[in-house]
Amino acid sequence: MIKIRVPGKIHLVGEHSVVYGEPAIIAALDRHVSVEIRTASAIFINGKEFDIDETKRFSQRIEELWQRCMKNCDFSELSSIMKSDNNFIRASAGYMLDSLQPEEGVKIDIKSDIPRGAGMGSSAAISVAIVASFSSLFKNEFNRQKINSAAFELERFLHGTPSGGDNSACCFGGFLWFRKGENSIEMKNLGTKDSGIFDNFIVANTGIPKLSTCELVQNVRRTDPSIRDPVIKDLGKITSLMKEALEEGDSKRIVNLINRTWDNLSKLGLSTPNADSLISKIRKAGGAAKLCGACGGGTLLAYHEDVDMIRKLVNEAGYQPARIKLGVEGVTTETVSP
Numbered sequence: 402m403i404k405i406r407v408p409g410k411i412h413l414v415g416e417h418s419v420v421y422g423e424p425a426i427i428a429a430l431d432r433h434v435s436v437e438i439r440t441a442s443a444i445f446i447n448g449k450e451f452d453i454d455e456t457k458r459f460s461q462r463i464e465e466l467w468q469r470c471m472k473n474c475d476f477s478e479l480s481s482i483m484k485s486d487n488n489f490i491r492a493s494a495g496y497m498l499d500s501l502q503p504e505e506g507v508k509i510d511i512k513s514d515i516p517r518g519a520g521m522g523s524s525a526a527i528s529v530a531i532v533a534s535f536s537s538l539f540k541n542e543f544n545r546q547k548i549n550s551a552a553f554e555l556e557r558f559l560h561g562t563p564s565g566g567d568n569s570a571c572c573f574g575g576f577l578w579f580r581k582g583e584n585s586i587e588m589k590n591l592g593t594k595d596s597g598i599f600d601n602f603i604v605a606n607t608g609i610p611k612l613s614t615c616e617l618v619q620n621v622r623r624t625d626p627s628i629r630d631p632v633i634k635d636l637g638k639i640t641s642l643m644k645e646a647l648e649e650g651d652s653k654r655i656v657n658l659i660n661r662t663w664d665n666l667s668k669l670g671l672s673t674p675n676a677d678s679l680i681s682k683i684r685k686a687g688g689a690a691k692l693c694g695a696c697g698g699g700t701l702l703a704y705h706e707d708v709d710m711i712r713k714l715v716n717e718a719g720y721q722p723a724r725i726k727l728g729v730e731g732v733t734t735e736t737v738s739p
């Protein structure tokens with residue numbers, strides 16, 4: 402039996418603009434998807450049985466649907482089919498069966514403490530976990546570059562037109578400087594001034610967004626370019642400035658840049674009234690906050706030199722603040738005797 406563990410991710414900056422070729426800074430974080438996989442006579446996903454050939458056919462149908470959606474620039478149908486988690490896992494399993502052509506099926510058990518659809522890369526971590534578990538089991542191969550490429554293909558099923566940033570962060574871990582179409586670069590020299598800046602971040606789940614990542618990305622794509630394009634450009638600039646601020650451990654600039662990021666994301670209609678109200682309180686207290694990932698709810702990332710102060714504000718707003726460890730290791734594997 403093989404065990405795979407994959408971290409979630411969080412965008413420090415650059416969500417959405419990364420889809421348009423701007424850079425993003427994405428950190429792997431200490432929430433994980435864990436998978437156990439072994440060979441079996443059919444496909445068992447968390448105890449539910451599926452026929453092997455039917456699983457492959459399902460995946461092929463999803464691939465055809467993706468091609469159609471891409472041609473029509475409308476991913477609504479794909480998004481609605483993928484709202485059931487099992488459908489995504491089933492299509493992903495079918496994709497791996499098709500690509501590896503094993504003679505047996507699998508029993509795959511998936512557990513996750515990454516909140517679903519909340520901007521923490523739950524689906525990217527599942528994609529990476531499925532690819533890593535199938536290739537470890539059937540090919541005895543664990544190559545992060547290859548895992549990442551195939552995980553990107555699976556991400557399309559859920560996200561339509563992913564940038565590839567999420568799966569890269571979950572696969573390689575650490576802090577990534579990511580730009581679509583380029584190899585991601587691990588940022589090893591962050592917080593070099595021993596500033597402890599990464600202890601000053603907390604997260605809170607503001608509630609599962611009503612729309613999926615696929616729908617939110619599509620909405621941004623349909624936003625009037627005269628509003629969207631300057632926002633995307635500025636987010637790109639912010640990412641470069643954030644790199645310097647993080648490397649120098651410059652708290653004041655980090656605060657300004659997170660807040661400028663949020664102003665931009667809000668202009669794209671990615672805010673919610675509850676998040677806005679909490680973020681404005683955090684700002685008044687000298688801190689910074691933004692929603693993360695596709696937005697419209699989900700994970701709030703907040704920063705303050707006095708972390709206890711924002712904890713209190715988050716609590717008072719009715720949410721549960723949580724510490725996070727950023728820059729954790731990417732996908733890992735372990736073979737366990739049956």
Ligand code: PMV
Nearest residue numbers: 416417520522563564694695
């Ligand atoms: O909400 P998440 O965790 O799926 O993140 C989406 C990030 C986007 O930049 C909005 C999309 C992408 O493919 O990079």
